[in-house]
Amino acid sequence: MSQRITIDPITRIEGHLRIDLEVEGGKISKAYSSGTMWRGIEVILQGRDPRDAWVFTQRICGVCTTVHAIASVRSVESALGLEIPLNAQLIRNIIIAAHAQHDHIVHFYHLSALDWVDVVAALKADVNATAALAAKISNWPGNSVPALTAVKEKLASFVKAGQLGPFTNGYWGHPAMKLSPEVNLLAVAHYLQALEIQRKANQVVAILGSKTPNIQNLAVGGVANAINLDNPATLNMERLYQVKVLLEEIQAFITQCYLVDVAAVAGFYPDWFKYGAGVTNYLCVPDMPTDAKMSKFDLPGGIITSGAKGVEAITDWKKTQPFVGKVTEGVARSYYEGKEARHPWQGETKPSFKPEEINWKPETAPPEKYTWVKAPRLDGKPMQVGPLAQVLVGFLTGHELTVKYVTAAIKAVKAIHNIDVTPAMLHSTLGRHAARAIRCAMMGELSLKHWGLLAANIGKGDTAIFVDPMIGLKAGTVYEGVGLHEAPRGTLSHWCVIESDGKGMKLKNYQAVVPSTWNAGPRDEKDQAGPYEACLVGNPIADPKLPLEALRTIHSFDPCLACAIHTHDADGNELGQVKVGV
Amino acid sequence: MARISVIGIGNVLEGDDALGPTVVRLFEAAWAVPEDVAVIDGGTPGLDLTAYMAGLEALVVVDAIKARTGVPGEIRVYDKAGILNRGPIVAMSQHEPGLRESILHAEFQGVSPPEVRLVGIVAGSIDFGCRLTPEARAALPGAVEAVRRTLADLGVAVTKRDPPRDPGLWWERPQFT
Numbered sequence: 001m002s003q004r005i006t007i008d009p010i011t012r013i014e015g016h017l018r019i020d021l022e023v024e025g026g027k028i029s030k031a032y033s034s035g036t037m038w039r040g041i042e043v044i045l046q047g048r049d050p051r052d053a054w055v056f057t058q059r060i061c062g063v064c065t066t067v068h069a070i071a072s073v074r075s076v077e078s079a080l081g082l083e084i085p086l087n088a089q090l091i092r093n094i095i096i097a098a099h100a101q102h103d104h105i106v107h108f109y110h111l112s113a114l115d116w117v118d119v120v121a122a123l124k125a126d127v128n129a130t131a132a133l134a135a136k137i138s139n140w141p142g143n144s145v146p147a148l149t150a151v152k153e154k155l156a157s158f159v160k161a162g163q164l165g166p167f168t169n170g171y172w173g174h175p176a177m178k179l180s181p182e183v184n185l186l187a188v189a190h191y192l193q194a195l196e197i198q199r200k201a202n203q204v205v206a207i208l209g210s211k212t213p214n215i216q217n218l219a220v221g222g223v224a225n226a227i228n229l230d231n232p233a234t235l236n237m238e239r240l241y242q243v244k245v246l247l248e249e250i251q252a253f254i255t256q257c258y259l260v261d262v263a264a265v266a267g268f269y270p271d272w273f274k275y276g277a278g279v280t281n282y283l284c285v286p287d288m289p290t291d292a293k294m295s296k297f298d299l300p301g302g303i304i305t306s307g308a309k310g311v312e313a314i315t316d317w318k319k320t321q322p323f324v325g326k327v328t329e330g331v332a333r334s335y336y337e338g339k340e341a342r343h344p345w346q347g348e349t350k351p352s353f354k355p356e357e358i359n360w361k362p363e364t365a366p367p368e369k370y371t372w373v374k375a376p377r378l379d380g381k382p383m384q385v386g387p388l389a390q391v392l393v394g395f396l397t398g399h400e401l402t403v404k405y406v407t408a409a410i411k412a413v414k415a416i417h418n419i420d421v422t423p424a425m426l427h428s429t430l431g432r433h434a435a436r437a438i439r440c441a442m443m444g445e446l447s448l449k450h451w452g453l454l455a456a457n458i459g460k461g462d463t464a465i466f467v468d469p470m471i472g473l474k475a476g477t478v479y480e481g482v483g484l485h486e487a488p489r490g491t492l493s494h495w496c497v498i499e500s501d502g503k504g505m506k507l508k509n510y511q512a513v514v515p516s517t518w519n520a521g522p523r524d525e526k527d528q529a530g531p532y533e534a535c536l537v538g539n540p541i542a543d544p545k546l547p548l549e550a551l552r553t554i555h556s557f558d559p560c561l562a563c564a565i566h567t568h569d570a571d572g573n574e575l576g577q578v579k580v581g582v
Numbered sequence: 583m584a585r586i587s588v589i590g591i592g593n594v595l596e597g598d599d600a601l602g603p604t605v606v607r608l609f610e611a612a613w614a615v616p617e618d619v620a621v622i623d624g625g626t627p628g629l630d631l632t633a634y635m636a637g638l639e640a641l642v643v644v645d646a647i648k649a650r651t652g653v654p655g656e657i658r659v660y661d662k663a664g665i666l667n668r669g670p671i672v673a674m675s676q677h678e679p680g681l682r683e684s685i686l687h688a689e690f691q692g693v694s695p696p697e698v699r700l701v702g703i704v705a706g707s708i709d710f711g712c713r714l715t716p717e718a719r720a721a722l723p724g725a726v727e728a729v730r731r732t733l734a735d736l737g738v739a740v741t742k743r744d745p746p747r748d749p750g751l752w753w754e755r756p757q758f759t
Binding site: 040041043044046047048052055056059060061062063065106110111154158192195198199202212213214 | 593594595623624625626627628629630632633636687690691692710711712752753757
């Protein structure tokens with residue numbers, strides 16, 4: 001007989017991601033993913049000036065502010081057929097890269113590493129052995145004996161005082177924890193250093209974006225960063241160099257710590273290269289344009305279809321490319337009206353459900369409609385998006401930068417553990433972590449490249465940053481646009497339909513198809529499971545009361561559904577719940 | 583570099599969750615603060631809150647709160663110990679870490695502000711839409727005053743702006759024109 005488990009961190013007033021599992025013989029046999037809060041951005045935007053949309057969309061999500069701002073301006077620019085100045089593309093690209101690095105580093109060290117790292121066990125580490133292990137593969141100054149001794153002492157004093165602080169949510173001593181004390185210590189040390197690096201990445205975004213977390217420098221038509229190399233109030237030489245120094249420091253951490261730590265952790269958990277593949281159709285779109293015409297991109301796009309050979313390339317953002325026409329969103333199992341899957345330009349967001357479906361009890365079978373998340377499909381197929389899709393598309397098409405860091409990661413595992421990792425093993429829970437570190441290093445390298453392109457272009461005397469989107473508006477015209485962005489969690493697309501009377505513009509429709517919709521979406525009208533649902537099947541569950549294994553696989557996607565309620569719970573209830581029923 | 587920060591937390595697209603950003607914008611429109619005090623509409627920064635608090639002498643957070651025993655619009659001020667005194671958490675996403683977890687991360691790193699205050703306003707409805715409930719709206723003047731008093735308690739004197747500035751509550755602008 002199977003056992004049902006519900007993992008539901010529900011209590012921040014409105015709910016977030018909920019996972020329901022059926023476990024049979026110590027393994028997950030079925031999984032359901034549901035988003036328990038609905039996001040009405042489409043409704044909020046109808047009737048507004050499309051030039052204001054990005055200010056609203058960047059508030060959809062507290063973590064992914066920048067990405068929704070970028071996708072939104074790109075969407076309106078796509079509708080109007082605007083080509084923005086090269087400086088504007090490059091400034092946006094550097095912000096995109098710094099944001100991605102920040103996001104990936106925070107995810108690994110502060111939110112998911114604790115699934116694999118036993119913080120308390122780090123107290124048993126031999127500091128000299130830890131430093132020697134690290135020196136084999138990295139010359140990071142934070143790995144010195146004095147630095148590691150200081151971290152160990154600090155940890156000891158926290159444990160002694162009974163204050164495990166941020167680590168109280170760990171599964172310490174769980175039988176699925178397998179790192180050596182030395183690797184645990186290294187991870188704790190880098191966890192602390194990552195907080196500092198996170199601040200540096202934020203500074204880059206703040207310098208170029210005028211502010212964080214919500215940037216202010218964007219505009220439909222370009223950016224608002226006035227460029228004058230000699231003017232202290234504008235983007236000048238001093239600020240440009242400040243950005244470069246920060247980007248170099250961040251990249252040093254990524255290549256010498258993040259990439260290496262993922263390799264060090266992965267080698268202790270070789271089983272996790274076998275679990276968590278799920279949906280093996282993959283999608284990513286090109287990003288980091290290097291010219292004003294948006295004809296060349298530093299990051300490749302493509303579609304991988306399970307069972308088919310090779311990669312169908314996506315080489316641009318034009319409406320004729322293979323992604324744009326084939327996207328649909330289904331609502332058969334979601335709390336919305338309608339039966340047919342619709343293209344986003346024809347998309348609707350009209351809630352519809354039975355009361356018992358919304359209040360679906362934990363540990364019971366799912367009702368017909370069980371989530372607020374729609375089910376996006378490409379050509380009718382579920383797709384996995386995110387760093388793994390990005391890295392697989394790059395690797396299989398021989399994209400030089402991707403191959404470089406995949407090779408570096410494989411070499412690091414070999415050097416530490418003498419284990420041979422093959423690219424085929426990347427279709428897994430650990431593969432997603434490895435791919436994220438690889439993508440992060442690629443973004444670091446590209447951030448510096450695009451800094452160089454920007455400095456060179458400004459050096460040529462080009463200071464253009466903006467084109468006026470109002471020029472050339474035609475009365476009685478309906479414009480359709482799609483803004484594509486390959487965000488940290490994967491392919492993000494904002495779709496807009498604009499009406500113009502020749503003088504002004506108004507949004508008629510707006511739909512955001514976000515990465516976590518692709519990954520966390522439910523079953524569709526053909527009963528095809530979404531990636532979260534599929535990837536959990538077959539995962540072991542050693543202790544149903546502590547389903548650490550399920551969290552490991554879900555965390556490997558860097559879930560970002562909870563957009564974005566943040567209410568302090570004054571009653572001090574437990575904020576997360578795991579319910580187990582038989 | 584700011585010595586003290588006042589940061590409003592919340593999602594302006596989600597009903598009463600907009601309380602934090604609304605209150606700090608109204609506060610800044612009505613009162614001028616000294617140069618070493620920063621007033622920030624922080625949105626929903628999750629763990630990035632740690633980055634905002636590093637090295638400060640004091641942090642004042644303004645946020646919508648949920649309180650079983652409270653009524654919508656009620657204002658409660660907490661100190662650091664009051665914020666930290668809570669049960670364990672199973673984090674699922676980047677959004678999960680809130681104020682308490684951010685303080686704990688900062689404590690472990692040794693950069694936590696000695697003083698942290700939370701000016702909490704009990705939320706009514708948190709549902710999508712750019713509109714506060716009447717109870718939340720009625721609480722705004724009291725919440726702005728609670729921020730002023732909290733700063734005074736931390737030794738910060740503010741001066742009244744005359745005339746007040748536009749608070750810039752862009753999300754409340756009408757949708758169909």
